[in-house]
Amino acid sequence: MNYIEEPARKTPVLAETDVLVVGSGPSGLAAAIASARQGVDTMLVERYGCFGGNITQAMVESIGWYRHEGTVESDGIGREFEIRAREFGGERKEPQSVSQVVEADIFKCVADQMVEKEGIDRFLHCLGVEALVRENQVIGVVTESKQGRNAILAKRVIDCTGDADIAFRAGAACTKAPKSQLEGVSVSFGCSGVNRERFLDYVQKNPGSLGQWATETSGKENEMFSPYLSEPFARAREKGEIPDGVLTGGYWSSLTDTGEATYLNMVYMLGLDPTDLADLTHAEIEGRKQAMMAIDALRKYTPGFENARLRTFGSSLGTRESRKIKGRHIMTGDEVKNQAAFSDSIGIFPEFLDAYGVVVIPTTGRFFQIPYGALVPESVDNLLVAGRCVSGDKISHAALRQMMCCTVTGQGAGTAAAVSVKEKVSSARVNIQRVQEALKKQGVRIQ
Numbered sequence: 473m474n475y476i477e478e479p480a481r482k483t484p485v486l487a488e489t490d491v492l493v494v495g496s497g498p499s500g501l502a503a504a505i506a507s508a509r510q511g512v513d514t515m516l517v518e519r520y521g522c523f524g525g526n527i528t529q530a531m532v533e534s535i536g537w538y539r540h541e542g543t544v545e546s547d548g549i550g551r552e553f554e555i556r557a558r559e560f561g562g563e564r565k566e567p568q569s570v571s572q573v574v575e576a577d578i579f580k581c582v583a584d585q586m587v588e589k590e591g592i593d594r595f596l597h598c599l600g601v602e603a604l605v606r607e608n609q610v611i612g613v614v615t616e617s618k619q620g621r622n623a624i625l626a627k628r629v630i631d632c633t634g635d636a637d638i639a640f641r642a643g644a645a646c647t648k649a650p651k652s653q654l655e656g657v658s659v660s661f662g663c664s665g666v667n668r669e670r671f672l673d674y675v676q677k678n679p680g681s682l683g684q685w686a687t688e689t690s691g692k693e694n695e696m697f698s699p700y701l702s703e704p705f706a707r708a709r710e711k712g713e714i715p716d717g718v719l720t721g722g723y724w725s726s727l728t729d730t731g732e733a734t735y736l737n738m739v740y741m742l743g744l745d746p747t748d749l750a751d752l753t754h755a756e757i758e759g760r761k762q763a764m765m766a767i768d769a770l771r772k773y774t775p776g777f778e779n780a781r782l783r784t785f786g787s788s789l790g791t792r793e794s795r796k797i798k799g800r801h802i803m804t805g806d807e808v809k810n811q812a813a814f815s816d817s818i819g820i821f822p823e824f825l826d827a828y829g830v831v832v833i834p835t836t837g838r839f840f841q842i843p844y845g846a847l848v849p850e851s852v853d854n855l856l857v858a859g860r861c862v863s864g865d866k867i868s869h870a871a872l873r874q875m876m877c878c879t880v881t882g883q884g885a886g887t888a889a890a891v892s893v894k895e896k897v898s899s900a901r902v903n904i905q906r907v908q909e910a911l912k913k914q915g916v917r918i919q
């Protein structure tokens with residue numbers, strides 16, 4: 473690669489705050505809300521035009537699809553997301569669980585309102601591009617936006633970018649699997665014009681199951697219902713309408729009374745790196761092409777979809793895995809599967825795993841604790857990480873990436889950052905009992 477020298481320049485300081493959260497997905501929203509509730513100045517910056525991350529940008533509405541009668545929940549801000557969505561009329565029955573989906577566009581308004589209510593300063597259309605680090609302490613972030621390059625100074629920064637963008641730029645140790653091993657990326661889409669009764673009748677007669685697509689389960693999942701469709705794609709492939717290796721199957725989620733399938737997760741593309749510009753560009757364009765092929769197959773081979781048409785694409789590619797920090801503690805799949813407990817627990821999450829073909833559904837009340845150490849980068853202080861880029865091995869990612877789990881790490885990070893500001897100690901040295909007390913006061917279950 474060729475390089476050029478850029479001239480040194482002065483960067484205007486756009487704002488100063490106590491806690492700066494970069495990225496506003498489930499983790500970032502929870503982090504900012506939790507921090508603001510501790511009474512410290514909090515700012516949230518987001519690169520796109522809405523808060524919500526994958527929920528609003530990739531239309532991933534099935535935030536609680538793992539929930540069954542026996543599931544033990546974390547009881548934090550994630551549950552508030554669902555309650556607020558219900559108050560907005562933005563929820564519908566999720567087809568495979570006792571949960572409701574949160575409607576993607578309505579959730580934009582839910583998030584706006586929650587951010588406003590908590591008095592959080594915020595910028596949309598604001599990309600965090602660089603970490604400002606002095607003597608291994610993060611002191612802020614450089615942003616790029618339509619108004620140019622700015623700095624936001626902060627006593628604590630929480631990286632909720634999903635890709636550990638800020639931690640990586642700050643020089644914190646990060647890992648990223650080779651792209652051949654990363655989870656796939658998706659272009660989500662929705663359809664209108666679905667004949668609901670006809671489609672649901674077809675599903676009832678041809679029910680999908682988790683065992684149909686999972687390669688590893690705990691056994692009890694194999695016969696559980698899954699809104700998974702593969703037959704239309706197999707038939708289209710037989711006819712030469714879909715090439716080999718793409719569109720092997722996918723999920724529908726909720727259906728409105730007026731025949732809209734609001735979230736179809738059927739395009740899953742492997743071998744792409746969500747931090748690589750060429751891969752991102754290819755994935756957006758190829759994903760749309762595959763989505764249109766999927767709609768053709770649905771129209772031809774799925775009763776109820778005969779007159780369906782494209783309603784919407786997610787506003788951005790949905791990504792599931794890229795960089796992760798190497799934290800003070802690296803979560804393992806064994807810990808997730810064996811009810812791990814930690815003295816620095818900041819929350820619990822039910823034993824729900826879904827990635828790489830591994831599926832475990834929390835029907836039995838089992839859960840694991842999440843240690844603060846998984847949010848704390850090894851070598852850079854006053855920086856915390858929450859969401860899918862927290863520290864963990866491959867199999868633990870199958871649980872830690874889940875949206876509700878991201879709200880747990882977000883709420884833990886936001887609370888810890890704020891407590892550390894109030895107590896004037898760095899985030900790495902915060903008194904974990906104080907953090908746990910604050911979380912319990914917010915109704916979070918930590919053990």
Ligand SMILES: Cc1cc2nc3c(=O)[nH]c(=O)nc-3n(C[C@H](O)[C@H](O)[C@H](O)COP(=O)(O)OP(=O)(O)OC[C@H]3O[C@@H](n4cnc5c(N)ncnc54)[C@H](O)[C@@H]3O)c2cc1C
Nearest residue numbers: 495497498499519525526600633634790791859860874875
């Ligand atoms: C198609 C698909 C289906 C999925 N299905 C499920 C499911 O059913 N259930 C489930 O629980 N999980 C599911 N997941 C996984 C889940 O959506 C993610 O793991 C989760 O959203 C991660 O949350 P997060 O807060 O870490 O990051 P994200 O939701 O990715 O949010 C990151 C936010 O940060 C912003 N951002 C990124 N970089 C910057 C930057 N440098 N500066 C400023 N802003 C930035 C982004 O725009 C985004 O708003 C799915 C994922 C995909 C893609």
